[in-house]
Amino acid sequence: MFTALNQIAAAAIAVAIVAVTSLSGGIGAQVGGAMIGNRTVVVISLRTPGGPPSRCSNAALSSMYFTDARSVSAYFAENSYGAMSVSGAVTGPYEIRLEPGWTPTSVADAADAAATAARVNLSLYSQKVYVLPKEADPTPIQSAWGGRGGRSRLWIRDYWCSSKWLVAHELGHNFGVNHASTPADEYGDFSSSMGGRLDHADPSMWNNMPHFNAPGKIAAGWLPVSAVQAVINGGSFRVASVETVPAPGQIQALKIKAEGEGTDHYYISYRQPLGFSAALTPQYVGTTSVTRWNGANGAKTCLLANLADGQAFADASGFMVAQRSHDASHALVTVTFGTGPLSSARVPCP
Numbered sequence: 001m002f003t004a005l006n007q008i009a010a011a012a013i014a015v016a017i018v019a020v021t022s023l024s025g026g027i028g029a030q031v032g033g034a035m036i037g038n039r040t041v042v043v044i045s046l047r048t049p050g051g052p053p054s055r056c057s058n059a060a061l062s063s064m065y066f067t068d069a070r071s072v073s074a075y076f077a078e079n080s081y082g083a084m085s086v087s088g089a090v091t092g093p094y095e096i097r098l099e100p101g102w103t104p105t106s107v108a109d110a111a112d113a114a115a116t117a118a119r120v121n122l123s124l125y126s127q128k129v130y131v132l133p134k135e136a137d138p139t140p141i142q143s144a145w146g147g148r149g150g151r152s153r154l155w156i157r158d159y160w161c162s163s164k165w166l167v168a169h170e171l172g173h174n175f176g177v178n179h180a181s182t183p184a185d186e187y188g189d190f191s192s193s194m195g196g197r198l199d200h201a202d203p204s205m206w207n208n209m210p211h212f213n214a215p216g217k218i219a220a221g222w223l224p225v226s227a228v229q230a231v232i233n234g235g236s237f238r239v240a241s242v243e244t245v246p247a248p249g250q251i252q253a254l255k256i257k258a259e260g261e262g263t264d265h266y267y268i269s270y271r272q273p274l275g276f277s278a279a280l281t282p283q284y285v286g287t288t289s290v291t292r293w294n295g296a297n298g299a300k301t302c303l304l305a306n307l308a309d310g311q312a313f314a315d316a317s318g319f320m321v322a323q324r325s326h327d328a329s330h331a332l333v334t335v336t337f338g339t340g341p342l343s344s345a346r347v348p349c350p
């Protein structure tokens with residue numbers, strides 16, 4: 001099916017450079033490791049000499065990464081409450097050879113050389129995304145690599161090039177965020193784009209990018225300290241959804257040091273299908289999340305429970321959190337601490 005395309009492509013090495021958005025300020029600013037300020041991304045489309053073109057055109061890539069109303073750029077802007085932006089350009093396609101034993105790094109090095117030869121100044125970009133040649137798709141099982149190459153590079157297989165979720169997830173790794181897990185599954189917290197898993201044969205969820213969970217937003221530096229309430233005595237708390245833009249006096253996460261849990265804390269937060277979370281998996285909608293995290297940037301988070309009204313999570317020490325009621329913006333949550341013997345029983349996470 002690629003015969004006609006091969007004949008067209010064989011005529012010459014096609015080098016097209018498409019500037020998509022203006023670049024503001026070069027390499028993105030980082031404040032204390034937080035995901036604050038502008039990040040610049042160059043998307044490098046690749047093909048083999050005479051090989052088929054990418055399934056995603058440059059125009060389609062620029063739209064999904066940077067310009068459409070539901071772009072990856074728009075996702076990070078909303079997810080960060082405006083603290084972070086993503087801008088950049090799509091370039092290529094460049095022709096590179098897939099040598100036997102090729103690796104993501106060897107492909108990236110060849111792509112960088114081709115782009116540089118075409119006078120693209122790659123130093124303008126903090127992140128380089130390589131859309132691999134179609135022939136690099138032996139099977140659609142492994143879709144992408146992120147968080148490698150000094151966190152400045154990521155690789156997307158051609159088969160998956162139209163998935164915004166995949167880009168958001170892998171850029172999240174490059175920006176320093178790890179997986180949103182559950183005790184049963186490293187990717188099991190589908191309430192965050194840092195969790196989840198795509199069916200290669202079913203693209204219906206490929207563009208579903210829910211907000212990060214509360215610990216993910218704290219790690220990124222997006223939730224202000226004032227929105228995170230440390231709880232040391234029991235009580236009732238009104239918690240706004242993580243999708244809500246922070247406002248003075250508004251609590252969006254409870255942070256609780258439970259006995260017997262080492263350096264970890266429980267983070268209690270609330271989810272609503274707002275904005276990019278509009279297609280939040282139904283099990284999370286209107287529920288209170290109980291998530292464990294050790295507070296370290298780059299550490300996985302562990303979702304332990306999602307509580308509907310009247311449901312509670314308890315640990316072996318007698319600590320308990322319950323959702324009493326909820327509306328479109330808040331949950332009313334009660335927290336109680338146990339009086340029984342402390343327990344070291346700890347649900348492991350991947």
Ligand SMILES: [Zn+2]
Pocket residue numbers: 169173179
């Ligand atoms: Zn991942």
